[in-house]
Structure formats: structure tokens, C-alpha cells
Amino acid sequence: MRTGRRSDAGRLLFGLLLFAGKELVAALLVLVGASLLLFAVLKAAPADTVKTLRLQSEVAVTQGVEEGGSGFIIDSGKEYLDWLGGAATGRFGISESLQKGRHASELIWPAVASSFSLLIMGLFISVVFALGAALARNVFGHLGIVRLLSSTIGIFSAIPVFLYVYGAVAGGNRLIAAGAEAGWWTPPHWFPLPVEPAFAPWLIAAVILAVGDGGLVDLFQRFSGELRGALKGEHLTGVRMLGLSLPEVVSRDFIPGALSHISRRISFFLGSLVVVESALGWPGVGYLAWRAAAERDMAVLLGAAFIMSVLLKIVGMGCDLAGYMADPRRRVGG
């Protein structure tokens, strides 16, 4: 019996490693493609529109077709490989305008660290709200108050994040100032994430990120659909007859789909993060990307875009692995 269990665990581990390996190879191929596309956009720009992109070797990457080179494609290929080699080791070239002469990585990595907790908190709030509302809709959908809640989510979520920030800054400044003076707005000692010194604005920004730009309603509707599918499965009669745990079976059916929606939504979340941070002037990767775009600092912008692509792929891989673990049908190919 023990040997059987051990071999089951070994098979699971082997399957998981194989799956993870395949995912990793696919993710690397996709990242190469994404970096190629980003670089191609830059190369396609007319020479006078953007500042040059200087690599580690201090050689400037040129835009457009150049006279007298060894061929546009070959030159571009060499420049791309040079840039990709730097990006693979976390170096993205030299900043041309934001902080002229500094390595872009010195600006990007601290900004990523600064944005991380806001992004996680925003996503967490969005997932919890959406999951709660989806459960309420599927279990108590006949109640008027639940329908009202669904409509309210739809309306509030349709508002863009910059409008929320606008409202929060215009209307909330006095309230927050009074709260800060009275000592209400300090993080509780048990709070697990590193936060901005001003806790209340940080939390408000996370809620704005969670709700605005259609993020909440999108997750809510997709979670609702997944939950509806999981609750209506024909196999549930068999589950009841066999005395298996219904919540566990439903969860295992629901989790992979829900995770794929979350991983897809993060791309939009990063966009909202750019807007929220830029509107508030907070020093995160979103604000950095916006400033780099405004000042045509291509090394920083390309680096920030590449880091976000890597983040998206890591989250996507994590979600795929978690889905693989959650749903036994995916392991046995059912």
C-alpha cells in the first residue's frame, strides 16, 4: 500500500515536472517573440521620432534603414541579440533622458519592487470581491438584492481608474488629511505587505485598481460562468451518489478556469497600474513606463515592457501549474 502511494506521488511529481518543463520552454519561446516584437516596433520608427537606444556596449541602436551598413536585417539582428543578451541578465541599456547616463535597470528594478505590493493587493481585492459576488449570484441569484449587487458591480466597474483617482484626489484629500492627523490611517501591525508610508491612499489606490477599468465586472462575470458550469456538471449526481465531497469536486472544476481568467486579466491590470501610478505620481514601474514614453527614453520603456511580459508569463505559468494540480482530469488527460 505504501509503495503504491509512493509510486503515485512519484508519478505526480514526474508529471508535474514534465508539465512545468514544457510550460517553461513554451514561455521562453513566447518571451523571445515578445521581445522581438517590441524591438521591431522600435526599429520601425523613423530615426527622428525617438531617441536612440544605447546598449551596454555603448553602441547606439539606430532606427529605420541606415545607409552603408552590412544590411538592415543583419544589423538589426545583431542589435536585437545584443539587447536580448543584456535583458536576459537584467540590464536593458542606458537611460537617455529620465536620468541620462544611468543604467535603465537601476531605475526599473526599484520601481518594480515599489509597484509589486500595490498590484498584489489590487488583484487580491478584485478576486475576493468577484468570487464573493459570483458565489452569491449562483447560490442566491433569485434574491433581488443579489441582482442589485450584480448591476452595481457592472456600473461601478465601468468607470475608468483615472476618474476614480480624480475623484479621490479632488474629494478625498481633506478626509485623508484629517484621518492622518487623527492617526487613523496607519497600517495595523498584522498587515502582511510592505506599504507606502501613507497607508490610506495606498489602500484606496488598491481598491481603485481592483474595481475600475472594467476589471471587477470582467472577473465577476467570468467567475460566474465558470461556477455555473461547475455547478451544472452532469457528473455531480454521481458525486452525490458516491458520497464524495461536493465542494471539493466543484472547486477542482472551477479553479483551473478561474485561474486562467486571472492570468489573462493581469495584462489589463498592469495597464490600470500605469494610469493609477501616473495620475498619483507614485514611483512605481507604471509611472516609470509612462514617463519613459513621454520623454522617449526607449531603454527604460523597452526594459519596463519586457519585465512586465516576463511577469505576465510567470503568472500565467503559475496559474497553469496550479490548474494542473487542482484538476485531476488534466493529469490523466481526461
Next chain:
Amino acid sequence: MGKVSRYPVDESKKRFFLLFIGMLCLLPATTGLVAAAFGWMPYDPFTFVGEPNQLPNATTWLGCDALGRDLFSRLGSAAAYFTPPGAVAVIVALVMGSLIGVAESLGGKLWGAISSWFLQVLDSLPKFVFVLLVASIARSNLFWIMSAVGVTFAPQIAAAIKSSVLKLRKAAFIEAERSLGVSMMRIVFVHILWGHARRVILAQLMSLMAYALLVETSLSYLGGELGLQEPLPSWGNMLALAKDGVFTGQLMPAILPALMISLTLLGFTLVGHGFLAMVEERM
């Protein structure tokens, strides 16, 4: 776990309700667009016609902005400035999405793998940052910016097209058409995509329009020569211009563009949901 309702819900009423409310939300933007397109605006949106932050009166129906320009004319013109680039986003997403979706579902192993990889590449790009990259090169040229929006949205369109083609290609009526010698292109584009999947695609296009509007207004609001620049009217830059007035109690120039943005986004979302409800009803 099943839902128990005393009165059965009439799904067709729900669908029409969503579409009706959605179109009602889109009405102000559509009115502004039509009025601007036919030159029915009371004033030129670039001309100073009144006092700064003037309240609504008989001559300026919605009042004036912080520089004394007619708010009604600028709100309507903003819809007109957004619509053609928004249409470009739709065309780019539709063309790219259709090509990739059809190649992925019908193109055999090699084309299927290449299209799938390309879709994953597009999906792995952070959408707004990719748009920022294009915007930093295109320098407030909204047509290029919206093309980038279309490119980033192509995977969603392709996924909808792929699932429709895969679902229907083995259906009996498709087999019948093939046996009658109808070309595969006609079957895919006319009978599958137009005949059966148009509402799903329309729902995706509504989401795309909402996203395009979100991107345009966000860029114009943030400034930095990335979105539409003053004096060209955009609801985003109108809102940015009204920022100082809000602190001195001049709310009208801020509330109106905010309302237009929210209503239009809600309208696109509801119309999209209405189309999806139609599809669910058919299924």
C-alpha cells in the same frame, strides 16, 4: 444549488433590456458624433465664446470650459475625433484576429502552431505599455495608437473565431455545403463567422471599443504628448484641464466629460452583454 424563482425570468426581455439601456447610454456620444460630423454644433470647438467656467445659459447650453470654449461643442467634437481612430482599432483587430483565428483552426499543424505561438506572443505583451511604446513613437497620432490597441486586442477576436470554427466545422450543414462544392473560405467567412458567430464577434468588438476609449481618454488625461493634445478635444484632456477648477467649485467642466466617458463605456459594455445574451439564448 439550483435557482428557485417564483416567476420564470423572460430571457428575451433581459436581452432587449440590456441592449436598450446600452444604446441609451451611447446616445449622448452618438448625438455628439452626428452633430459634429454634419456641422450642427452651435460653436467652433476651438473658439473662445464666453467667460472661463461660465455656467449653462441660453447661448452656451452646457456652459464653458476653463478657457471659455463651448462645452457642448467640445464634448460632441471629442466623440467625432475618437470615432475614426476607434474604427481603425476595430478593423485592425478584426483583420488580424480573423486571419490568425482561421489559420489556427484550419491551417493544419504548422500554420496552427505558428498562429498559436504568435497569439501567445501578442497575449504576453502588457497591452497598455505596448500602446505607450507605439504612442511614444507616433507622437499623439491617434490612428497609430489605435492600431496598436487593435493589435493587442486581436487575440480575443481570434479566440472567439477559433472556437466558433472548431465548434461548427463538423456540423451537418457544413458537411452538406462541402458536398455541394461550396468553397472553404465562403463556408468559414459567410456561413460560420457571419451566420453563426457574428454576435460573439460583435460582443468582442464592443469590448474593444470600450478598451480603445479607455486608452484614448487615459492617455489624453495623463498628457505627456501621448494622447490627443490641446486644443484638439478629447474627454480625457477636457477632464485634465478642469482639474484646477474642481478645487474652486467649478464642477461642470469636470463632471460632463467624466459623465460622457462613464456612460459611453457602460454603453459599450451593456451592448456587448446584450449580444452575448442573444447567443446564450440561441444555445
